[in-house]
Amino acid sequence: MVYLDENATATPLPAAAAAAAEWLRRAANASSPHAAGRAARGAVERARRQVAGSLGVEARHVTFCASATEALHAAVLGALRPGEHVVASALEHAALWGALEQARRLLGVEVTRVAVSARGEVDPEAFARALRPNTRLCALMAAQSELGVVYPTRAVAERVAPVPLLCDASQAWGKVPLRLPSTGARLAVVSGHKAGAPLGAAALWCAPDAPPLAPLLLGGAQERGRRAGTELTPPIVGLGVAAEALGERLAAMGAVRALRDALEARLASRGALLAVGAGVDLDAGGAPRVPGEGWAWGAHARLPNTLMLRSLAVEGDLLLQALDLAGFCVSSGSACASGALEPSAALLALGCAPPEARRGLRVSLGPTTPAEGVWRFADALEGLLSAGV
Ligand SMILES: Cc1ncc(COP(=O)(O)O)c(C=O)c1O
Numbered sequence: 001m002v003y004l005d006e007n008a009t010a011t012p013l014p015a016a017a018a019a020a021a022e023w024l025r026r027a028a029n030a031s032s033p034h035a036a037g038r039a040a041r042g043a044v045e046r047a048r049r050q051v052a053g054s055l056g057v058e059a060r061h062v063t064f065c066a067s068a069t070e071a072l073h074a075a076v077l078g079a080l081r082p083g084e085h086v087v088a089s090a091l092e093h094a095a096l097w098g099a100l101e102q103a104r105r106l107l108g109v110e111v112t113r114v115a116v117s118a119r120g121e122v123d124p125e126a127f128a129r130a131l132r133p134n135t136r137l138c139a140l141m142a143a144q145s146e147l148g149v150v151y152p153t154r155a156v157a158e159r160v161a162p163v164p165l166l167c168d169a170s171q172a173w174g175k176v177p178l179r180l181p182s183t184g185a186r187l188a189v190v191s192g193h194k195a196g197a198p199l200g201a202a203a204l205w206c207a208p209d210a211p212p213l214a215p216l217l218l219g220g221a222q223e224r225g226r227r228a229g230t231e232l233t234p235p236i237v238g239l240g241v242a243a244e245a246l247g248e249r250l251a252a253m254g255a256v257r258a259l260r261d262a263l264e265a266r267l268a269s270r271g272a273l274l275a276v277g278a279g280v281d282l283d284a285g286g287a288p289r290v291p292g293e294g295w296a297w298g299a300h301a302r303l304p305n306t307l308m309l310r311s312l313a314v315e316g317d318l319l320l321q322a323l324d325l326a327g328f329c330v331s332s333g334s335a336c337a338s339g340a341l342e343p344s345a346a347l348l349a350l351g352c353a354p355p356e357a358r359r360g361l362r363v364s365l366g367p368t369t370p371a372e373g374v375w376r377f378a379d380a381l382e383g384l385l386s387a388g389v
Pocket residue numbers: 007008066067068069070093095141143144145168170171191192202
C-alpha cells in the first residue's frame with residue numbers, strides 16, 4: 001500500500017506513538033492528587049510546554065481538546081453571543097462550517113461567506129467590506145486542506161481589527177514554519193493527527209487579548225475550567241512529542257516539496273491532466289512559494305506537500321476506487337454518509353461546476369513518503385486515465 005493522504009491523517013511519528021502507548025497502559029488521571037495522578041499531570045503539562053514552544057506562544061494560553069473539530073466549536077460557540085455576526089472565507093473546513101451552523105441554530109448567529117478567487121486567493125478588503133457593527137469574529141484558515149493554499153492571515157487580521165481572527169492552522173502546523181502570534185490571529189487551532197501525533201488530541205490557543213470564551217463542555221474543572229473531561233493523557237503526550245520533533249519535520253519538508261514538484265512536473269508534461277494544480281500555484285514566476293523565516297503571513301503561498309489535480313478525464317470516485325484497488329490511498333472530494341463522494345467543496349468554492357468538482361484528486365505527501373511509491377502512483381494514474389478507467 002502506498003499512502004498519499006497525509007493531509008487526512010499524517011503517518012504518526014514512531015516516538016509520538018510510543019509515548020502515547022506508554023500512557024495508554026497506565027492507570028492515571030491527571031486530575032487525581034495522588035502519585036499516579038501527579039505523574040500524569042506532569043506529562044500533560046510538559047506536553048503543553050512542548051506544543052506552546054512549537055507555536056511560539058505561552059503554555060498557559062493553550063487548551064487541549066480531542067480534535068480540531070472540537071476546538072473550532074469551542075472557539076466559535078465560546079466567543080459568540082446571541083444575534084452576533086461572523087465573517088468566514090468560503091474555503092474553510094467543514095469543521096468550521098459545522099461550528100458556525102451550530103452557532104446559527106443555538107444563538108441565531110449570522111454568517112457572511114467571503115468568496116475566493118478562481119485561484120483560491122482571499123482578498124483582505126473583502127473581509128473588511130463584510131464587517132457589520134455586530135461582527136464579533138472572522139475566520140480564515142492558515143492553509144487549505146484540499147488545495148494547499150497558505151493564506152495571508154496577518155493581512156486579513158489587520159484589516160478586520162479590532163474584530164478577532166480565528167485561524168484554523170490544522171494543515172499548516174508541521175508543514176510550514178508557524179508562530180501563531182505572527183499570523184495576526186487571536187484564536188487558533190491545531191490538530192495533532194495532521195502533524196505526526198496520534199489521533200485524539202488538538203490544541204486551542206487563545207491570545208492574552210482574545211475574547212473570553214465560555215466553555216463548550218461543562219463538568220469537571222479540567223483545563224482551568226476551559227474544557228471539562230478527564231485529560232486525554234495518552235494522545236496529549238504524543239502531541240507533545242510530535243511538537244518537540246516539529247523542527248525535524250519542517251527540515252524534511254524541503255525534500256517533500258521536491259518530490260511533490262517532480263510529481264507535478266511529470267503529470268503536467270505527460271499531458272495526463274488538463275490542469276495540474278491550477279488555482280493553487282500562486283507564484284507568478286512559476287516556483288511554489290513557501291513561507292519561511294521572515295515571512296509575515298502577509299501574502300499567499302503554497303504548502304510544500306499538497307497537489308490538487310483537477311479537470312481529470314474520469315470522475316474522482318471511480319478513479320479513487322481504481323487507485324485503491326491498485327494499492328494507492330489518495331483523496332477526492334469529501335465522503336458523505338452513504339460512502340459516496342460529494343463534489344470537492346474546495347473546487348466548488350473556486351467556482352467549478354459540480355461535474356468538474358467531482359473530477360479532482362488530492363495527493364498529499366509526508367516526510368516518510370517513499371519516492372518509489374510516488375512514481376508507481378504516477379504510472380498507475382497515467383495508466384488509468386489513458387484507459388478511461
Ligand atoms: C483545515 C482542517 N481543519 C479541521 C480539520 C478537522 O480536524 P480533526 O480531525 O482534528 O477534527 C481538518 C481535518 O480534515 C482540516 O484539514
